[in-house]
Amino acid sequence: DLGLLRTKAVPNGDGTYRISGQKIFISAGEHDMSDNIVHLVLARVEGAPEGVKGISLFIVPKFKVDAAGNPGERNTLSCGSLEEKMGIHGNSTCVMNYDEAEGTLLGELNGGLKAMFTMMNEARLGVGLQGLSVSEIAYQNAVSYAKDRLQGRSLSGAKAPDKKADPIIVHPDIRRSLMTMKAYNEAGRALALWTAIKSDVAHRSGDDKDRQAADDYTGLMTPVVKGVLTDKGFDHAVMAQQVFGGHGYIEEHGMSQFVRDARIAMIYEGANGIQALDLVGRKLAQNSGRAVQAFFKEVGEFCEENRTDEKMASFTKALKKGLSDLQAATMWLVQNAMAKPDNAGAASTDYMHLFGLVALGYMWAQMAKSAQAKLAEGANGAAPFYDTKLITARFFMERIMPETATRLARISSGADTLMALPAEAF
Amino acid sequence: DLGLLRTKAVPNGDGTYRISGQKIFISAGEHDMSDNIVHLVLARVEGAPEGVKGISLFIVPKFKVDAAGNPGERNTLSCGSLEEKMGIHGNSTCVMNYDEAEGTLLGELNGGLKAMFTMMNEARLGVGLQGLSVSEIAYQNAVSYAKDRLQGRSLSGAKAPDKKADPIIVHPDIRRSLMTMKAYNEAGRALALWTAIKSDVAHRSGDDKDRQAADDYTGLMTPVVKGVLTDKGFDHAVMAQQVFGGHGYIEEHGMSQFVRDARIAMIYEGANGIQALDLVGRKLAQNSGRAVQAFFKEVGEFCEENRTDEKMASFTKALKKGLSDLQAATMWLVQNAMAKPDNAGAASTDYMHLFGLVALGYMWAQMAKSAQAKLAEGANGAAPFYDTKLITARFFMERIMPETATRLARISSGADTLMALPAEAF
CATH class of the missing domain: 2.40.110.20 (Butyryl-CoA Dehydrogenase, subunit A; domain 2)
Structure with a gap:
């Protein structure tokens, strides 16, 4: 304090x-x-x-x-x-x-606090990148191990009949972990770059309106980038470690170090609970919600523009459902947090992750659109790359985006059950 | 292997x-x-x-x-x-x-494998308890720290105006973590004891039918107790560590040790992915699904019996929704996993956690019923204890149970997006 x-x-x-x-x-x-x-x-x-x-x-x-x-x-x-x-x-x-x-x-x-926040805002984006980076290296290690380690047989019949067992990458539950990391990492990278571009525009554009819009966006997304990418960075380090089984628990393979190192990013430069409060308590309300309304408008327009494109329908539908949950959560906050601020605090962490899901889903929808455009042009020999993008995008929409409903349900349950107990009842 | x-x-x-x-x-x-x-x-x-x-x-x-x-x-x-x-x-x-x-x-x-499984089945229940235990001690430490550590002011006005800041237990986001741990721990303890009683009945009852039913239940619940309580044990050690902020990251307070120690329980005595496969691939189908059908019947009957009890309505409604998601997931597996076994593997971890949510929700519904009966009798001076139970039960139903919908959505998305990529695309 x-x-x-x-x-x-x-x-x-x-x-x-x-x-x-x-x-x-x-x-x-x-x-x-x-x-x-x-x-x-x-x-x-x-x-x-x-x-x-x-x-x-x-x-x-x-x-x-x-x-x-x-x-x-x-x-x-x-x-x-x-x-x-x-x-x-x-x-x-x-x-x-x-x-x-x-x-x-x-x-x-x-004026020390303000001066420190100049450093802090940049550091928060940097720590978000740290979360993303450890997620990526942990993923790469898990992929390498999953291709190498032999255990059991594929449920759909032996895939390496010349060996005594199949590599574990044939097992759906191993792939669930790998796909989860891959889908988050690629969208996280897109979000980090997208935010970095906005930050450049906010600092360098000659157009006042562009500069303001980019500054709004950067301020809004800073707690999301920091909080979500570091929470997920740690989750994925743990997930990648799990792919190694017992070999992940010994220090020899380095997976334990990724987990132990990733843990700090959730804490320093403002613990993630503080990021969530920054988003819900400050960034949402600033300038009468100008930043968040602009973001909703952008994502909503993307969905609308691509609504009639059959190839995009499954992506925009899932994204729109997520956006609708996020807007409902935002509306709930507007209606319930002014009179009772504890409702904002009670919602904050779930709201930050709900926001992250929609932001990352938006990145995937854009990547899917870009991949389809490239494939339509012939892909210049890179069709497998774009096909992989489309499958990963579909995975994100089908397996990850449904979480927005749970987040909304928690948020709209309010602060009552959190605040009802006296401290001595814990 | x-x-x-x-x-x-x-x-x-x-x-x-x-x-x-x-x-x-x-x-x-x-x-x-x-x-x-x-x-x-x-x-x-x-x-x-x-x-x-x-x-x-x-x-x-x-x-x-x-x-x-x-x-x-x-x-x-x-x-x-x-x-x-x-x-x-x-x-x-x-x-x-x-x-x-x-x-x-x-x-x-x-006959070595069978002999080893005699040990293994008991060890799995023991490791589940290990997960629960570390969750409990981490929770107790977090509660103690949250009452002691001063930082910021309550969003609803100062709670310790004589001090320069309020203890962090006044903050809703801190309470979100504490209530999550508390609600899981108490239901987990009930589930562990419930399963231990069934295990005693399975070994000692003079009634063949009772013995068989108890043995069915123990076999069905063993992977759930092991997998869910150890996954949650680790999550909660991390959650409790987060309450300490930077002080959780240094070894001095011991929170890091809880996290590092809890991690192994997800791996040994059969990694949790193996527990999930044991549940979905073996336990569900054994004896034409006798064990799981008996569990569904028991939970369904509990909901039905208490349906008209106004005080129980909010608990049975949430539990019934969870049960309905679990039954839908089970039906999906019956219809989709025989022809394509990868669908079972793709569903396994989410199914295990969905099962755990319903089992723990059932424990909370029973505890709520018991608490209300005690309160109706006058509670013998222990009204605050039973009130706390009811609030914690409500928290679990409102904040935790909604996750069943996300689990069901993931399960019913099937194996396609997991298995589509060739290994080299990872």
């Missing part, structure tokens, strides 16, 4: 400050892999307002920088201890102590 | 055998915490039929036992190495080498 932050900054009178306090969970807080370490530290200048409005951001280097710009005298900050963690062992996670360390104000006085 | 087993047993002529081969993933295969270690080893006697029909079970002690029954001469077996695992570090998981080690046949020649 940043409002409770106690680290102090006292002006030296020469434009610098003396920073004192302790920070925990500082990634790469101390190491000897670079000549200097530049810490960005939030602190409260004496007399600043209480809460988050009195927080300022400071640059606090490990070595003070001399006139020539080189690392010089040691600053009075030190690593108090290293955390023993579940994973990301390549990261020295430090307790950092600042003992009147010299720091320089970055940005405006008492 | 036990059919591929290569360990050999050669008769010594005196009733003993010389066992040679290697076994991996042997829990507590070597240690010095007991005077002797008795290994149960599957091996193939020379000339035995190929496949699982030629496997026999042997007793192979670390120290041969002398005439007085005491550990004597060292047998020729040894631990080749210890596995470095993700968790369960209290267990020495060994590679065991048998080099003409002396062993004694246990049970019938070539």
